[in-house]
Amino acid sequence: MGAIDVRNIVKKFGDFEAVKGITFDVDDGEIFGLLGPNGAGKSTLIRMMTTLLPPTSGTAVINGFDVVKQANGVRESIGVIPQALTTDLELSVEENLLIFAKLYGVPREKRERLITQLLEFVELTQWRKAQVKNLSGGMRRRVEIARGLVHEPRIFFLDEPTTGLDPVSRVNVWDMLERIKSERQLTILITTHYMDEADKLCDRIAIVDHGELKALDTPMKLKMSVPTDNVLEVSFASVPAGWVDKLKALPDVETVAGDDHIFKISSKNGPATTMAVLDAAAAAGVTVQSLSVASTTLDDVFVHYTGRVLRDALQDASPQDSAFMLRRG
Amino acid sequence: MHRTWAIVERELRRFRRSPILIVISMVFPLVQLVVLGYAFGGNVKHLKVAVVDQDGGVPAVRIRELAMAVAGGARTFDTILYADQGAAVEDLRNGKVNGVLTIPPEFSRRVLSKNEPHVALIEDNTDNFVSATLVGATNSLMTAFSQPTSMPRITPIPQLDVVEVYPYVPYVQYLLPGIIVMSIFMMVMIGGGIIFIDDKARGLHEGYLVTPISKLELVAGFNLSGTIKAVLAGSSIMIVGSLIAGIPMPFDPMRLARMFVVVCFTSFALISMMFLIMVRVSDPLLPRAIFGVLNTLLYFPSGAIYPQQGFPTWMRWIAAVDPFTYAVHAFKSLVLKNTGFGAITVDLLYLTAFSAVCMTAATMLFKRTL
Numbered sequence: 001m002g003a004i005d006v007r008n009i010v011k012k013f014g015d016f017e018a019v020k021g022i023t024f025d026v027d028d029g030e031i032f033g034l035l036g037p038n039g040a041g042k043s044t045l046i047r048m049m050t051t052l053l054p055p056t057s058g059t060a061v062i063n064g065f066d067v068v069k070q071a072n073g074v075r076e077s078i079g080v081i082p083q084a085l086t087t088d089l090e091l092s093v094e095e096n097l098l099i100f101a102k103l104y105g106v107p108r109e110k111r112e113r114l115i116t117q118l119l120e121f122v123e124l125t126q127w128r129k130a131q132v133k134n135l136s137g138g139m140r141r142r143v144e145i146a147r148g149l150v151h152e153p154r155i156f157f158l159d160e161p162t163t164g165l166d167p168v169s170r171v172n173v174w175d176m177l178e179r180i181k182s183e184r185q186l187t188i189l190i191t192t193h194y195m196d197e198a199d200k201l202c203d204r205i206a207i208v209d210h211g212e213l214k215a216l217d218t219p220m221k222l223k224m225s226v227p228t229d230n231v232l233e234v235s236f237a238s239v240p241a242g243w244v245d246k247l248k249a250l251p252d253v254e255t256v257a258g259d260d261h262i263f264k265i266s267s268k269n270g271p272a273t274t275m276a277v278l279d280a281a282a283a284a285g286v287t288v289q290s291l292s293v294a295s296t297t298l299d300d301v302f303v304h305y306t307g308r309v310l311r312d313a314l315q316d317a318s319p320q321d322s323a324f325m326l327r328r329g
Numbered sequence: 330m331h332r333t334w335a336i337v338e339r340e341l342r343r344f345r346r347s348p349i350l351i352v353i354s355m356v357f358p359l360v361q362l363v364v365l366g367y368a369f370g371g372n373v374k375h376l377k378v379a380v381v382d383q384d385g386g387v388p389a390v391r392i393r394e395l396a397m398a399v400a401g402g403a404r405t406f407d408t409i410l411y412a413d414q415g416a417a418v419e420d421l422r423n424g425k426v427n428g429v430l431t432i433p434p435e436f437s438r439r440v441l442s443k444n445e446p447h448v449a450l451i452e453d454n455t456d457n458f459v460s461a462t463l464v465g466a467t468n469s470l471m472t473a474f475s476q477p478t479s480m481p482r483i484t485p486i487p488q489l490d491v492v493e494v495y496p497y498v499p500y501v502q503y504l505l506p507g508i509i510v511m512s513i514f515m516m517v518m519i520g521g522g523i524i525f526i527d528d529k530a531r532g533l534h535e536g537y538l539v540t541p542i543s544k545l546e547l548v549a550g551f552n553l554s555g556t557i558k559a560v561l562a563g564s565s566i567m568i569v570g571s572l573i574a575g576i577p578m579p580f581d582p583m584r585l586a587r588m589f590v591v592v593c594f595t596s597f598a599l600i601s602m603m604f605l606i607m608v609r610v611s612d613p614l615l616p617r618a619i620f621g622v623l624n625t626l627l628y629f630p631s632g633a634i635y636p637q638q639g640f641p642t643w644m645r646w647i648a649a650v651d652p653f654t655y656a657v658h659a660f661k662s663l664v665l666k667n668t669g670f671g672a673i674t675v676d677l678l679y680l681t682a683f684s685a686v687c688m689t690a691a692t693m694l695f696k697r698t699l
Contacts, residue, residue, distance in 0.1 A: 102335035
C-alpha cells in the first residue's frame with residue numbers, strides 16, 4: 001500500500017454531492033497534484049484526507065491509518081497547510097512553531113533543534129523573533145510550511161499553497177517544496193488551480209471537476225493523451241515559387257497558412273515535421289529566420305477532459321459550488 | 330494535558346500583545362461604577378415646592394416655617410410662596426416646580442378644634458424617585474408638626490430602635506460587587522467569545538483540528554485560558570474598584586484572598602457558559618449581537634443594582650439560575666460584610682455545579698470536524 005489510498009470516497013452536504021466517488025492512490029515520496037477549478041471538490045477531498053471532514057461513504061487510508069477509525073494515527077502522520085493563512089499574526093515566527101510543536105507532542109529536547117533547522121530550511125532564521133503580522137504574504141506561507149513540518153510528518157498536504165502570492169513568492173514556494181521532497185523524502189499532496197504549478201511540481205496529476213476524477217497520470221502522459229495538433233510557426237528569409245505546396249507535401253502536415261514569408265504549419269507530429277521543414281529549406285537553399293513549435297499544455301489537457309477552459313471554470317463555479325464555498329470558506 | 334497547556338500558552342501570549350483588550354474590558358465597568366455609583370447613590374436635593382397658604386393662621390405659618398426649615402437644613406426642597414393655587418398648579422404642569430403644598434382655608438381652625446386638619450401635596454408623579462422623595466420629606470414635615478411641643482419623660486407609645494450592624498454603605502459600594510462580576514463577563518465575552526469565533530472564522534481552528542489534540546483537551550484549553558484572562562480582569566477591578574468606592578480596609582489580606590477565590594470560581598463559570606453558547610457558532614457577528622442581550626439578561630436580575638425582592642416572579646426565576654446572582658451575592662458578602670467562606674458556601678457550590686454542567690455540555694457539543 002502507498003502513502004495514500006483513497007477508495008470511492010463521497011462527500012455530500014445535504015443534497016449537494018461535493019465529491020462523487022473518487023479513487024486514487026499516492027506512492028511514497030511522490031508529489032501528487034489535485035488540479036481543478038474552485039468548487040471542483042479539491043478542498044473537500046483534502047479535508048476528508050486530513051480528518052477535518054468525515055466522508056459520507058468510501059475510505060481513505062493515510063500512512064496505513066483509516067481517516068475515520070484511526071483519525072489520531074492519521075493526524076500524527078501528516079502535516080497540513082490549509083488554504084487560508086492560519087498562523088497567529090500576533091505571535092512571533094518562533095512562537096508559532098513552538099506552540100504547534102507542543103500540540104503535536106514533540107519532546108522538549110527536540111523542539112529547539114527542529115525549529116532552528118526548519119527556520120534555516122525556509123530561510124526565515126533572521127525573522128525568528130518577528131511577529132508574523134510584520135511579514136510579507138510569501139514569508140507567512142513559508143512560516144506555515146515550517147509549521148506543518150515541525151513534527152516531522154510522513155505526508156504533507158498543501159491546499160492551494162501559492163494562491164494569492166506574487167510570482168516571485170510562488171517560485172520560492174515551488175523551490176521549497178522541491179527541496180522538501182528531495183531532502184526529507186516526504187510524500188506531498190498538493191491542490192492547485194494553476195496549470196504551471198501542477199506541471200512543474202507534480203509527479204502525477206489528478207484532474208478533478210464537479211467532484212469527479214476526470215483523469216490521472218503524469219503531466220507528460222496526460223499531455224500525450226490529448227490528440228492535439230502541433231502548430232509550427234516558421235519565418236523564411238525569402239521563398240521560391242510553389243513553396244507552399246512543398247510544405248504541404250511534408251510528412252504529417254495537415255494545413256499550411258500564411259503569406260509572404262511567414263507560415264503556420266499544422267502537423268500531427270511536431271518533431272517530425274520540424275525536421276522535415278529544416279531539411280526542405282536546406283535542400284532548397286531557403287534561410288530559416290525563426291521556427292517555433294507550440295506544444296500541448298495542461299490547459300489543453302484540462303479542456304480535453306472537462307470540456308471547458310480552466311480560466312472559464314474558475315469564473316463559472318456552479319451556484320451550488322458557490323454556496324458550498326461560502327459555507328465552508 | 331500538555332496540549333491543553335499549549336492552547337493556554339498560545340492564548341496568553343496573544344493576550345499579552347493586545348493591551349487594548351485589557352483596557353477595554355476594564356474601562357467600561359469602571360466608568361459604570363463611577364457614573365452609576367455616584368448618580369444613583371446621592372440624596373435628591375433642591376426640588377422646588379410651591380407653597381400656597383390659603384389659611385394664613387398660626388398653624389399654617391408653622392407649616393410654612395417647617396417647610397423652610399427643610400429648605401435650609403436637609404435641602405431636600407426649596408420653597409416658593411404662591412398666592413394663587415391655579416398659578417402654582419400651572420407651573421407644576423410646566424415643570425417649573427416639582428410639587429405644590431397647599432394649606433387650605435380653615436386649616437388653622439381644624440387644627441385648633443382637632444377636627445381632621447389636612448394639607449395637600451399635589452405632585453408630578455411622572456418621576457417616581459422625585460415623587461417618593463417629596464412624599465417622604467412632606468410626611469416628615471407633618472410628623473414634626475404633629476409632635477407635642479413638650480415630650481413626656483416616659484412615652485406610652487412603642488418606639489422603634491434601629492441598630493445598624495455595618496457602617497453606612499454608599500450606593501457606589503453597593504454597586505461594586507456587580508461591577509467586579511461585569512468586568513469578568515466583559516473579558517469572557519471579548520477575550521473569550523469574540524476572539525474564539527473570530528479565530529474560527531479566520532480558519533485558525535483548522536490548525537488545531539489537524540493535530541492529535543482531543544476534544545476535551547481543546548475545550549479545557551479554551552476554558553482555562555479564558556478563565557486566566559477573566560481572573561486578571563476581575564482581580565484588577567476588585568482592587569481598583571475597592572479604592573474608587575472607598576471600601577474600608579481595601580487591602581485586608583484575608584478578604585482579598587477570599588475575593589480572589591470568588592473571582593476564580595466566577596471566571597470559570599462564566600467562561601464555561603460562554604463557551605457552551607458559542608460552541609456551535611461560526612458567524613463572527615453573533616457574539617457581538619448577543620453581547621448586550623446577555624449582559625442585560627444576566628446583570629440586571631442578579632441583584633447587582635436593585636434588590637431581587639422587588640422583581641416579578643418570572644424575573645426571580647431567571648435570577649435563580651443566573652450565575653451572576655451567586656457571584657454578586659458572594660462578593661456582596663465579602664465586600665460589604667467582610668464575611669468568611671461560611672456565608673458564601675452555597676454561592677461557590679452553585680458556581681462549581683454550573684461550570685461542570687456547562688463544560689460537560691460544551692465538550693459534548695464540540696465538533697472535532699469542520
